[in-house]
Amino acid sequence: MLIKVSYFSKTTSSAPLAIFRIFFGLLMFISIIRFWALGWIDKLYIQPHFFFSYYGFEWIKPLGDLTYVLFFICGLSALFVALGLKYTWAIITFFLSFTYIELMDKTTYLNHYYFVSVLSFLLIFLPAGNYFSWDTFRNSRLSFPQIPQWNIDVIKLLLCIVYLYAGLAKLNPEWLLQGMPLKIWLPTKDDLPMIGFLFRYDWMIYLFAWGGALYDLLVPFLLLNRKTRGLGFMMVVFFHLLTAILFPIGMFPYLMIFSALIFFNHQFHQKIIDILHQVFRIKYHKTYQIQNSLFQDSLINKLKIGFLVLFFLIQIGLPFRHMLYPGNLFWTEEGYRWSWRVMLMEKAGNAQFKIVDNASGSWFYVNNEDFLTSFQEKQMATQPDFILQYAQFLNAHFSQQGMTNLSIFVDCFVALNGRISTRYIDPKFDLTEGYESFAHKSWILPFNE
Numbered sequence: 001m002l003i004k005v006s007y008f009s010k011t012t013s014s015a016p017l018a019i020f021r022i023f024f025g026l027l028m029f030i031s032i033i034r035f036w037a038l039g040w041i042d043k044l045y046i047q048p049h050f051f052f053s054y055y056g057f058e059w060i061k062p063l064g065d066l067t068y069v070l071f072f073i074c075g076l077s078a079l080f081v082a083l084g085l086k087y088t089w090a091i092i093t094f095f096l097s098f099t100y101i102e103l104m105d106k107t108t109y110l111n112h113y114y115f116v117s118v119l120s121f122l123l124i125f126l127p128a129g130n131y132f133s134w135d136t137f138r139n140s141r142l143s144f145p146q147i148p149q150w151n152i153d154v155i156k157l158l159l160c161i162v163y164l165y166a167g168l169a170k171l172n173p174e175w176l177l178q179g180m181p182l183k184i185w186l187p188t189k190d191d192l193p194m195i196g197f198l199f200r201y202d203w204m205i206y207l208f209a210w211g212g213a214l215y216d217l218l219v220p221f222l223l224l225n226r227k228t229r230g231l232g233f234m235m236v237v238f239f240h241l242l243t244a245i246l247f248p249i250g251m252f253p254y255l256m257i258f259s260a261l262i263f264f265n266h267q268f269h270q271k272i273i274d275i276l277h278q279v280f281r282i283k284y285h286k287t288y289q290i291q292n293s294l295f296q297d298s299l300i301n302k303l304k305i306g307f308l309v310l311f312f313l314i315q316i317g318l319p320f321r322h323m324l325y326p327g328n329l330f331w332t333e334e335g336y337r338w339s340w341r342v343m344l345m346e347k348a349g350n351a352q353f354k355i356v357d358n359a360s361g362s363w364f365y366v367n368n369e370d371f372l373t374s375f376q377e378k379q380m381a382t383q384p385d386f387i388l389q390y391a392q393f394l395n396a397h398f399s400q401q402g403m404t405n406l407s408i409f410v411d412c413f414v415a416l417n418g419r420i421s422t423r424y425i426d427p428k429f430d431l432t433e434g435y436e437s438f439a440h441k442s443w444i445l446p447f448n449e
Contacts, residue, residue: 008305010149013266014131015273017152018084021128023258025082028094028116031251032075041071044108048373050393051105052386055436060103067104073097081123084133091128095120106386107379111342112252115162118315119259122158125304126151132273154308155262158315160220165319165340167216174330174345176213179205180417181346189246215239223263236260247343325440328447330416333383334440349381349414349424353391355398356407366394382414384425384441391431408432422448 035041045051045062053060063070074097080090099117102108127147129135136143174180179202186199186208198204215235222232240253261269322335329336330345353366368377371393380386391408398406408431414424422445429443 008148008150011146012149012152013270014127014145014147015266015269016262016264017126017128017147017155018132019269019272020155020259020262021084021087021123021133022082023261024119024123024255025078025080027251027255027258028078028098029075029082032071032078034251036068036071036075041067043373044375045101045104048105048376050371050376050390052107052376052380052389054103054106055385055438057103060100062104070097070101074101081129084129084135087129087133087135088124091120091123095124105376107376109337110249110252111340112249112255114338115252116255119155119158122154122308122311125308126154132276150305152262154312155259156224157312159256159259159262160224161312161315162340163216163220166342167213169319169339169341169344170209170213170216172344174417175209178417179209181344182208184346184418186246192245212239223260226265229263233260233263327440327444331414331447332441332444333385345417347382347414347416348378349412349421351377351381351387351410351412351425353394354409354411355394355403356409357403358405358407359403371397381412382424384444385436387412387425388431388434388436388441391434395432406432416447419449 045067046064051062074094077090077094077097080086081094095117098120102113102117127144130142130144130147170176175182183202183205186205190196190199192199219232219235219239222228222235225232237257240257243249244253319339319341322329322339325332325334327334330347351368353368354363355366356363368380372380372390380390387410391410395406395408409427409429410425410431411427412424413421415421424445426443426445431443434441434443
């Protein structure tokens, strides 16, 4: 008990949290502008006729042309977060709008979208707007140059979880012994200047595979240690810039680079604030407010800490849920998402749906292009929950046309990490009898080497 009291009573400068807020908000603002400018709002959320929803979130749907308004709100709230303008409302609005966008169609699922949602949710509980912000410029009583140490440490903990789980996920034969899927991806980059020719050699593929795993497992400890922090940050910059060059994954590499700055001491962040203060003539208050709710042993603070403990227990336990399912994780993908498994597999598939009218005995095949975009079809053909949801949509669609007694079967073949394409779904299983749940989908055929 004494250890808990002493730790939660320890204070530190607000500067690291303020700098983290600024960079996070600016990167998210740029990300929204980039997404809009590239035409992805229309392509991903307006043009498709059908959207794949997440289990339990079927009620979240794209809003038609109002989707542009949703993105505008999300981008504006990100800018407000960076400025520290109405911070509490801004970060809540950003979390809700960004997460709504993420949940509109699971076709666009990416680990870094999930990371942004989790991180923005965490920031709701932290006083990131109480120093070097527009709010404190207008009201000095809101300025808290000192905050509890745990407000900084929870961000470090989240980053450590992301790295360590990404590293643990790479400790598998596919990645380490076969160099997959890097052996598929990297040779396509042989036209890059200076280094491209190296990707034609297997030793370089395995260097990337083993180096990537070691990086993820070691960099959190390098960043946590004062003596190795500089080396760790150089590794972060090198790794993520190289990743940005090799793979089109948007703003994620830059988000991870700037997030790693949180591990540096408060003097480093205060220097950044002083530079910003001199360049932009931004006024801020350094007066320490002794009486404030951040340090009171109040019920609200106890509930906040208790809730964050539960939050991190979920983050630690959730990636292990795949152990509750039988079969090869990469094959079934049951428990794959939301587990920090980053770029671990390459799957390609083809799914042909057969609609059988049980009343007349007639049948026909579906042209998936009539209902799905090419990107949606690609994602659907290799993921069981997509296949089931699409079959349910087809059942509802053709039932509305008067075919009320239908059976739907799929002839699906999938190639995993360069293997020969093999049958994926039991072709005799009537998908109209399936339903989504957390239970294992027994109609997925066993993985066969």
